[in-house]
Amino acid sequence: MNRKQFLQTLGLGAAAMAVESLPGASLLQAAEPQLPAERKPLPKNAERLSFGLQGQEAVVARPVTAIVIGAGARGNVYAAYSKQYPASLRIVGVSDINKVRQQKMAHDYDISAEHQFGDWSEVFRVPKFADAVIISTPDDLHYKPCMKALAMGYHVLLEKPIAQTAKECTDILRQARKYNRIVGVCHVLRYAPYFLALKRVVDDGMIGDIMSMQHLEPIRFHHMAHSYVRGNWHSSKDTTPIILAKACHDLDIIRWILNKPCKKVSAFGSLDFFIKKNEPAGAADRCFDCAVEQKCPFSALKIYVREHRYLYVFDSLPEDRAGKDAKIMEYLRTTDYGRCVFRCDNDQCDHYICNLQFDDNVTASLQMEAMTSYGGRKTRIMGTKGDIVGDMESFTLTDFLTGKKYVWDEDISKLPGYEGHAGGDWGIMKDWVMAVANEDEKYLSSTIDVSVESHVMGFRAEQSRQKNIIIKM
Numbered sequence: 001m002n003r004k005q006f007l008q009t010l011g012l013g014a015a016a017m018a019v020e021s022l023p024g025a026s027l028l029q030a031a032e033p034q035l036p037a038e039r040k041p042l043p044k045n046a047e048r049l050s051f052g053l054q055g056q057e058a059v060v061a062r063p064v065t066a067i068v069i070g071a072g073a074r075g076n077v078y079a080a081y082s083k084q085y086p087a088s089l090r091i092v093g094v095s096d097i098n099k100v101r102q103q104k105m106a107h108d109y110d111i112s113a114e115h116q117f118g119d120w121s122e123v124f125r126v127p128k129f130a131d132a133v134i135i136s137t138p139d140d141l142h143y144k145p146c147m148k149a150l151a152m153g154y155h156v157l158l159e160k161p162i163a164q165t166a167k168e169c170t171d172i173l174r175q176a177r178k179y180n181r182i183v184g185v186c187h188v189l190r191y192a193p194y195f196l197a198l199k200r201v202v203d204d205g206m207i208g209d210i211m212s213m214q215h216l217e218p219i220r221f222h223h224m225a226h227s228y229v230r231g232n233w234h235s236s237k238d239t240t241p242i243i244l245a246k247a248c249h250d251l252d253i254i255r256w257i258l259n260k261p262c263k264k265v266s267a268f269g270s271l272d273f274f275i276k277k278n279e280p281a282g283a284a285d286r287c288f289d290c291a292v293e294q295k296c297p298f299s300a301l302k303i304y305v306r307e308h309r310y311l312y313v314f315d316s317l318p319e320d321r322a323g324k325d326a327k328i329m330e331y332l333r334t335t336d337y338g339r340c341v342f343r344c345d346n347d348q349c350d351h352y353i354c355n356l357q358f359d360d361n362v363t364a365s366l367q368m369e370a371m372t373s374y375g376g377r378k379t380r381i382m383g384t385k386g387d388i389v390g391d392m393e394s395f396t397l398t399d400f401l402t403g404k405k406y407v408w409d410e411d412i413s414k415l416p417g418y419e420g421h422a423g424g425d426w427g428i429m430k431d432w433v434m435a436v437a438n439e440d441e442k443y444l445s446s447t448i449d450v451s452v453e454s455h456v457m458g459f460r461a462e463q464s465r466q467k468n469i470i471i472k473m
């Protein structure tokens, strides 16, 4: 049972949801007593796999110093690592055009006035004053700050997607090589204990040679509405197509697990539901004015006010429930988060299938679905000696010869920061801090060259979908 489920058993569902919604929520976990592991009984002829959870602390001679560029949701998650492990990381500068966020981070991390900046470019108008920058600005503001930071000698932690085109991605790769700097790409799932264990059993040959892989990314209907219909990633042109904006993690996981170059890609998908023609009779521009709001699962009032989901997008919310709800309503009247999901300016696909052929005829499929009630990536891997079925909390490996099952279901609630991408958010921080402190990118699993390759798979998939052709890599 994790902390959220625990709170729910106590009837504190709202608290559980608030925990889910907070940036840097993982910090709250650090102070919590650890909950006992609750595991399902194993089936007959089964054995539990345990590789032991690695701690998240980067043990370094002196704290790495970093500037956060983009003090939004992700910037706060990474900065919070330094609160938990002050001997590993220190945040010494902040840049954000949103004054409230800039000031909050400056206050939270005691950042001196001369190192508080507005636009990202201001950071680079002063001489270098930290080891590294953390770039967590919107997708269209990754390329320029990253190129500039590398040229000035900063190491970089770069949010995904790396950039908006394949060419920009390879430019960043070249720039990192030219200035001999480390770029850690936030493919955080690679650092989650679940995926690390999955990778380990595959690399140990427990299922023989992989023939194929099937991977599902269930977005959840309310997350789709929040991020890809109303929210920051509603426009593929201003950000990246959803196959990158949402699923570059999944392409990267597939490429990483299979450990072979991709040869061909084909993709299908479209935006079919969140469009004007599907609006119900009585709909209005905003949920406030809608006659059928109570009957709509995507209602902004339901998602933000009644369920208190994704509240991290709203700055300066009061603590008390009434004050908080009044402020949320104000945001819903004035921002895109209050708009009818059938009347937004969105163009991201709400269902997407991608077929991939790798070296040695190994095949993989990636399915990304908006219409699910559940989250958590589902993965099946088919090998010559056995197979694996997993759901991001646990996986079961079955050996064809003996019929024996091996179950991985480690209790990750023991890890500080476990709530962020199944432990991956702070897992990457540990490895990135180690890489920067030792000036050695080998500490990183997601080095820039490999990450660029899986991004290119995404750009090619989008080409295939749009042109209705199979693309050779």
Ligand SMILES: NC(=O)c1ccc[n+]([C@@H]2O[C@H](COP(=O)([O-])OP(=O)(O)OC[C@H]3O[C@@H](n4cnc5c(N)ncnc54)[C@H](O)[C@@H]3O)[C@@H](O)[C@H]2O)c1
Binding pocket: 069, 070, 071, 072, 073, 074, 075, 095, 096, 097, 098, 101, 118, 119, 120, 121, 136, 137, 138, 139, 141, 159, 160, 161, 186, 187, 188, 232, 245, 421
């Ligand atoms: N690794 C992951 O799993 C993961 C998850 C979610 C988002 N992301 C990526 O992280 C990035 C940030 O996402 P987020 O959810 O934190 O968004 P966010 O909107 O919460 O944060 C972005 C911040 O950048 C600031 N900003 C905008 N323009 C700026 C400028 N010119 N100079 C300085 N700051 C500026 C914004 O004011 C905002 O505070 C995106 O690229 C997103 O795709 C990655």
